[in-house]
Amino acid sequence: xxxxxxxxxxxxxxxxxxxxxxxxxxxxxxxxxxxxxxxxxxxxxxxxxxxxxxxxxxxxxxxxxxxxxxxxxxxxxxxxxxxxxxxxxxxxxxxxxxxxxxxxxxxxxxxxxxxxxxxxxxxxxxxxxxxxxxxxxxxxxxxxxxxxxxxxxxxxxxxxxxxxxxxxxxxxxxxxxxxxxxxxxxxxxxxxxxxxxxxxxxxxxxxxxxxxxxxxxxxxxxxxxxxxxxxxxxxxxxxxxxxxxxxxxxxxxxxxxxxxxxxxxxxxxxxxxxxxxxxxxxxxxxxxxxxxxxxxxxxxxxxxxxxxxxxxxxxxxxxxxxxxxxxxxxxxxxxxxxxxxxxxxxxxxxxxxxxxxxxxxxxxxxxxxxxx
Ligand SMILES: *Cc1c(COP(=O)(O)O)cnc(C)c1O
Numbered sequence: 528x529x530x531x532x533x534x535x536x537x538x539x540x541x542x543x544x545x546x547x548x549x550x551x552x553x554x555x556x557x558x559x560x561x562x563x564x565x566x567x568x569x570x571x572x573x574x575x576x577x578x579x580x581x582x583x584x585x586x587x588x589x590x591x592x593x594x595x596x597x598x599x600x601x602x603x604x605x606x607x608x609x610x611x612x613x614x615x616x617x618x619x620x621x622x623x624x625x626x627x628x629x630x631x632x633x634x635x636x637x638x639x640x641x642x643x644x645x646x647x648x649x650x651x652x653x654x655x656x657x658x659x660x661x662x663x664x665x666x667x668x669x670x671x672x673x674x675x676x677x678x679x680x681x682x683x684x685x686x687x688x689x690x691x692x693x694x695x696x697x698x699x700x701x702x703x704x705x706x707x708x709x710x711x712x713x714x715x716x717x718x719x720x721x722x723x724x725x726x727x728x729x730x731x732x733x734x735x736x737x738x739x740x741x742x743x744x745x746x747x748x749x750x751x752x753x754x755x756x757x758x759x760x761x762x763x764x765x766x767x768x769x770x771x772x773x774x775x776x777x778x779x780x781x782x783x784x785x786x787x788x789x790x791x792x793x794x795x796x797x798x799x800x801x802x803x804x805x806x807x808x809x810x811x812x813x814x815x816x817x818x819x820x821x822x823x824x825x826x827x828x829x830x831x832x833x834x835x836x837x838x839x840x841x842x843x844x845x846x847x848x849x850x851x852x853x854x855x856x857x858x859x860x861x862x863x864x865x866x867x868x869x870x871x872x873x874x875x876x877x878x879x880x881x882x883x884x885x886x887x888x889x890x891x892x893x894x895x896x897x898x899x
Contacts, residue, residue, distance in 0.1 A: 539854070540881070540889055543862035544675045546724035546731050546837055547703070547878035552711060553729040553790030558666050562781035565773060569781045572788055573769050579791040579823050583704060583727070583799065584719060584737045586711035587858070592769045593733040593787060594724070594760070595779050598701040601720025601734030603631055604760040605697055608746050609718060611753050612636025614666040617658050617694070619650045623676035623865045624699060632636040635756060640665065647677045647837070649830040652685040659694050666745075667695040667717070673703035675725075676865040678826040678837035678874065680707065687715040704735070704807045704878055705794060706834035706878060717742040723783075726806065726834055728879025729790035732783045738762060790879075807833045809882045812819055813875065814886070825872055834882065836875045837868060841898065846870045849897060 541548050562569040573592065580591045594604050606628070610616060616632040619625055621644035629639050640769065642658045650670065659668055672683055680703070686704040689696040695717040700709050704719075706726030711719055717739040724731035738746070746755075746763055755761040768776035794802055810833020814824055821841025824831065840846060846863060850873070853859045862874035877886055 531876050537858065539858045540886060542875055542881060542886060542890055543860045543875065544637050544874045544876050545722070545878065547722075547726075547728065547881045549730050549786070550790045550793045550880045551727040552793045553786045556786035556789035556832065557730065557782055559782060559785040561652070563604060564778045564781070565775065566781070569779075569784070570769075570773060572784055573779070575767070576784055576788050576791065578654075579788065579795060580735045580737065582795055583791065584700075584709060584711045584735070586737050587714070588654060588711065588737045588739055589655060590743055590762070590766055591735070591737040591888075592765065593735045593784065594720075594734070594762075594765060595783075596733050596734055596760075597731050598720065598722030599627075600760060601701070601722065601736050602628065602699065604719040604734070604736060604762050604765070605720050606631050606637075606667075607635050607757045607760055608762040609667055609695060609697070610635045611666070611749055614639065615640060615662050615664060617642060617655065617665050617668040619668075619670035619681065620644070621648060621650050621656055621679065621681070622646055622671065622674035624636045624671045624674060624701070626677060628671065628699065632669070635831045637666070647679060647825045648827065649679050650681050650810070652682050655686060656688055659692060661694065663694075665694045667697050669697035669699070671699040671834050672709065673701070673707065673835065675702045675835055675874070677868070679833050680826075680832050681752065682830075684710070684714050690715040695745060702832070702835055702878075705748065705802060705884075706802055707832065708799075711737055723787050723790070725876075726878045726882075727787070727790060729787045730783070732780065733787055735781050736762065794879075806877070806882045809887065810834060810836065812884075813877060813887050813890075816891055820891075820898060825868065829831055834876060834878045836877075837864070837872050838875060839868075839872045844898060846873070852897060853893055857889075859890055859893055861890075
């Protein structure tokens with residue numbers, strides 16, 4: 528028996544902003560035999576996952592695949608593949624991940640136009656569209672659908688108006704995909720990225736992405752003197768590996784792709800509408816139970832994510848100490864606050880496999896005995 532770090536950890540209930548506990552089917556997928564990255568069976572598995580991801584993203588986009596790396600690699604793959612140095616990127620910022628989008632765009636050499644909103648409040652989509660009218664030459668407009676730093680859902684359907692402009696619509700669906708409805712084709716999203724360890728119910732290590740035909744044309748048509756600045760995250764090269772002619776690009780992990788395939792299989796067997804309904808009911812149940820324990824809800828009604836709740840701590844409760852006791856004595860992880868909410872609020876995730884009654888019963892029972 529090993530006694531090193533990690534060896535004594537029994538399974539924790541992961542109710543933070545991700546990772547969440549994977550579906551048992553996804554965990555079983557991790558134990559599948561390793562396949563070579565160009566093995567025909569692995570390439571078939573890739574195609575099957577592409578089909579599942581089209582169903583979950585609600586798109587017919589051919590270029591739909593999991594990128595090796597976590598959600599952040601999906602963000603970078605989209606931005607570096609679509610932006611050339613000196614181009615303008617409009618970014619909505621009302622939380623930590625909007626800030627990160629600005630930073631990644633800046634590092635890709637873009638001029639960043641920020642459309643700021645208060646942390647904990649939704650962005651006004653009209654202000655984003657106004658910024659596009661004021662910067663009609665902007666290459667893309669990027670926004671976070673579900674701000675994991677605050678628990679706020681941004682209204683993004685009106686941004687379908689970008690289809691009538693030359694500005695591409697890039698959407699972060701890392702925390703929304705599999706938790707609340709995402710409609711890539713109906714909303715006219717040109718590029719979306721997600722992550723596997725949040726509402727999709729698999730483990731971290733892959734970032735599903737999808738590109739519209741317009742985004743593909745943009746990527747193919749970029750100037751030859753300024754190739755995509757990352758080799759690893761070049762979506763065109765990834766496409767040539769996953770699809771014909773299956774040109775070697777990197778050694779993708781068949782184990783992670785197997786786990787994702789199994790997790791998405793479970794999700795699609797339940798059905799997207801049923802999965803969304805389950806997240807909604809469980810999130811509302813938690814949110815209606817927290818005020819009686821002295822917690823305040825940060826996100827406004829109507830824009831509150833069911834899968835990620837930011838709750839202000841009751842006065843007198845020590846953030847770090849209480850989270851440590853929750854973890855050590857009850858085996859439950861919740862997330863601390865970010866930015867203006869650091870030390871003030873918790874982020875409680877009910878994502879994927881954890882979006883069920885049992886998670887709430889366990890959490891509330893622990894909180895009652897810790898705080899009561
Ligand atoms: C978690 C998250 C990311 C980053 O994903 P990683 O898997 O941590 O790299 C990006 N955007 C949002 C909205 C997130 O919640």
